[in-house]
Amino acid sequence: xxxxxxxxIGFAQGMGVMQSPAEAKWxxxxxxxxxxxxxxxxxxxxxxxAPYTVRLKFPxxxxxxxxxxxxxxxxxVVSGQLFLGMGDKMDKTxxxxxxxxxxxxxxxxxxxxxxxKAETTIFLYxxxxxxxxxxxxxxxxxxxx
Numbered sequence: 001x002x003x004x005x006x007x008x009i010g011f012a013q014g015m016g017v018m019q020s021p022a023e024a025k026w027x028x029x030x031x032x033x034x035x036x037x038x039x040x041x042x043x044x045x046x047x048x049x050a051p052y053t054v055r056l057k058f059p060x061x062x063x064x065x066x067x068x069x070x071x072x073x074x075x076x077v078v079s080g081q082l083f084l085g086m087g088d089k090m091d092k093t094x095x096x097x098x099x100x101x102x103x104x105x106x107x108x109x110x111x112x113x114x115x116x117k118a119e120t121t122i123f124l125y126x127x128x129x130x131x132x133x134x135x136x137x138x139x140x141x142x143x144x145x
Contacts, residue, residue, distance in 0.1 A: 017043045021078075024055055032132040034141050036062055042123070046130040053125040058082070064114040065090055065139035071127045073106040080120030086112050088135045111135050 019042055029037035036059045044052030055078070066089050075082065075098070083095035084104050090113045098104050106112045134140040 021055075026055075026057065029056060030130075031142050032130075032140075034062070034064060044128065046128045048128050050128055051125070052128045052130070053123060055121060056124055057121045058116045058119065060116060060118045062116045062120075063090060066111050066113045066135040067132050067139075068109050068111050068135070069106070069133070070131055071108050074125045075104040075106070076123040076125075077102045077104075078121040078123060080116060080118050082120050082122055083115045083117070084112060085114075086110060089113070090115070 024040035024042075026038045026040045028035075029039040033056075038057040040055040040057075042053040042055060044050055046052040046054055058080075066087060075084070077098050077100055079100055081097045081099045082104070083092070083097050084106070085091055085095040086106075087094065088111050092115060095113070095115060132140070137143055
C-alpha cells in the first residue's frame, strides 16, 4: 500500500506537489507503527533513500513507545496535539505537547516517544528510508503476531 501510494504521487512530482488536506489519500500506516494510525504520502517514497513527506493521523489516546531512527525525524503538527519526550521509555509526565503550527526534531539515533490525547494529524518529513528501532523489542508491533 505504501509503495503504491508513493508511486502514484511520484508520477506527479515532475510538476511539483500541491495538495490540499481534502486531496490526501489515507490508508493504514505501515506495521512499524502501532495499529490505528493512518498515512497519506505527500511527496517522495519513505521506503527509499531520498527526501519524503507524509501526513500521519493518530487517534485519541495513541501511544508510540520509545524508539529511534537512523535519520533525523522532522514533525510539524497540523491539528490536535502531539506529545513528545526523549528517553528510553514512555513517560507521559515528561512529554511536551506540540500543537498546530508547532515543530519538533528528533535527531538521528535519539530515543524518543510520542502520544496523543485527542486525534492528531502531523506532517513527518526527512530523508528515507524510514526505519524504527524500538528500545524494547516487545514494543515493536512487527513482533506481535
